[in-house]
Amino acid sequence: MARYHIETYGCTSNRGESRQIERSLRDGGHHRVDSPAEADVAILNTCTVVEKTERNMLSRAMELDEETPGELVITGCMALAQREEFRQAGVDAEILHWDEVPEHVRNGECPTTTPDTDPVLDGVVGILPIARGCMSDCSYCITKQATGKIDSPPVEENVRKARALVHAGARELRITGQDTGVYGWDDGERKLHVLLERICEEIDGEFRVRVGMANPKGVHGIREELARVFAQQDKLYNFLHAPVQSGSDDVLGDMRRQHTVEEYVEVVETFDEHLDEWTLSTDFIVGFPTETDRDHEQSLVLLRETRPEKINVTRFSKRPGTDAADMKGLGGQVKKDRSKEMTEVKMELVGEAYEGMVGTEREVLAVEDGTDDSLVGYDRAYRQVAIPGAEREGVELGDVVTCEVTGHNTVYALGELV
Numbered sequence: 001m002a003r004y005h006i007e008t009y010g011c012t013s014n015r016g017e018s019r020q021i022e023r024s025l026r027d028g029g030h031h032r033v034d035s036p037a038e039a040d041v042a043i044l045n046t047c048t049v050v051e052k053t054e055r056n057m058l059s060r061a062m063e064l065d066e067e068t069p070g071e072l073v074i075t076g077c078m079a080l081a082q083r084e085e086f087r088q089a090g091v092d093a094e095i096l097h098w099d100e101v102p103e104h105v106r107n108g109e110c111p112t113t114t115p116d117t118d119p120v121l122d123g124v125v126g127i128l129p130i131a132r133g134c135m136s137d138c139s140y141c142i143t144k145q146a147t148g149k150i151d152s153p154p155v156e157e158n159v160r161k162a163r164a165l166v167h168a169g170a171r172e173l174r175i176t177g178q179d180t181g182v183y184g185w186d187d188g189e190r191k192l193h194v195l196l197e198r199i200c201e202e203i204d205g206e207f208r209v210r211v212g213m214a215n216p217k218g219v220h221g222i223r224e225e226l227a228r229v230f231a232q233q234d235k236l237y238n239f240l241h242a243p244v245q246s247g248s249d250d251v252l253g254d255m256r257r258q259h260t261v262e263e264y265v266e267v268v269e270t271f272d273e274h275l276d277e278w279t280l281s282t283d284f285i286v287g288f289p290t291e292t293d294r295d296h297e298q299s300l301v302l303l304r305e306t307r308p309e310k311i312n313v314t315r316f317s318k319r320p321g322t323d324a325a326d327m328k329g330l331g332g333q334v335k336k337d338r339s340k341e342m343t344e345v346k347m348e349l350v351g352e353a354y355e356g357m358v359g360t361e362r363e364v365l366a367v368e369d370g371t372d373d374s375l376v377g378y379d380r381a382y383r384q385v386a387i388p389g390a391e392r393e394g395v396e397l398g399d400v401v402t403c404e405v406t407g408h409n410t411v412y413a414l415g416e417l418v
Contacts, residue, residue, distance in 0.1 A: 046076035139255055140322055215258070234380075
């Protein structure tokens with residue numbers, strides 16, 4: 001598991017976010033180290049109160065970039081409001097919303113849920129783990145040793161839990177698991193599409209559903225059925241997180257990822273056929289021990305070809321006890337250079353997607369607080385929209401509002417209430 005170093009600056013809210021980041025990382029088996037020089041990843045949670053604070057944040061980010069042999073992740077207020085300041089200063093870092101940090105640090109491993117699968121209500125967001133375990137055996141992932149093979153509760157049980165979350169006030173249901181695409185496989189039949197259809201049709205109330213990580217292999221076998229359910233059910237966000245990890249079949253084989261590049265592309269093409277507008281989310285691991293320059297180029301080609309709008313780029317780091325840990329690794333500078341190149345393509349693609357939203361009207365479900373009196377929500381394709389002044393206009397969390405997109409900040413849109 002990863003060694004992480006975290007530094008937090010600013011208000012009580014920032015410190016609370018860092019505590020939640022650490023809790024998720026510890027639950028996943030990662031452990032904290034005091035020095036960034038010892039860390040696989042350093043996390044900087046930033047503040048942006050005054051100009052002097054901003055200068056200090058930039059200075060510390062540059063220091064951590066030099067001190068950390070692994071990866072630097074920057075989150076917090078300055079990261080989200082002034083991300084270009086870090087890029088202009090030459091800081092090589094992944095800039096993320098705080099709740100995206102634990103997933104990024106996973107290094108491509110399956111998310112680890114708690115030993116039970118109890119749902120959680122967080123504000124107006126209901127988190128529903130639908131199963132535990134997976135059917136994969138990735139050479140770099142240690143999570144399987146903790147979770148085992150897929151263990152799927154009956155559809156009826158998950159529908160009951162979803163209904164309870166909605167009745168308790170959830171306006172957004174987040175379906176989670178190590179690999180949601182193989183839900184039901186232990187009973188001989190993948191049932192994710194069945195579960196989603198029943199949640200949408202059998203539960204009264206106004207809410208939306210987001211499906212969590214589903215590996216391409218599991219989705220591929222039910223891609224037609226799943227895409228049809230997405231097209232038919234308005235309560236489903238048109239969003240799919242299918243982590244491909246590499247654009248090279250050779251590397252995917254060494255990773256033991258089970259899917260091929262062609263199967264991943266077929267999943268994307270199927271959703272394109274059924275949905276006019278949707279968001280593809282995916283992950284890439286750069287610098288896997290057997291990744292050549294040609295393999296890396298193939299990943300960049302795949303990235304541009306499939307044009308995902310949410311992309312997690314992670315530098316490979318060895319997990320003790322995994323087969324990949326015994327492979328001769330690539331140099332840190334090679335991984336850093338490849339990560340930087342892929343991140344530049346990522347920002348280009350994401351920026352183009354949000355630029356394309358400017359001037360359109362969107363129905364947005366507000367689910368979290370933003371800065372000052374703004375709220376943050378998501379449109380039907382699960383694209384993030386910040387709404388300045390929303391609270392001043394009487395909008396509350398859980399409300400669905402119509403916004404005109406007036407601008408964007410590369411990774412989220414700015415909306416004005418209509």
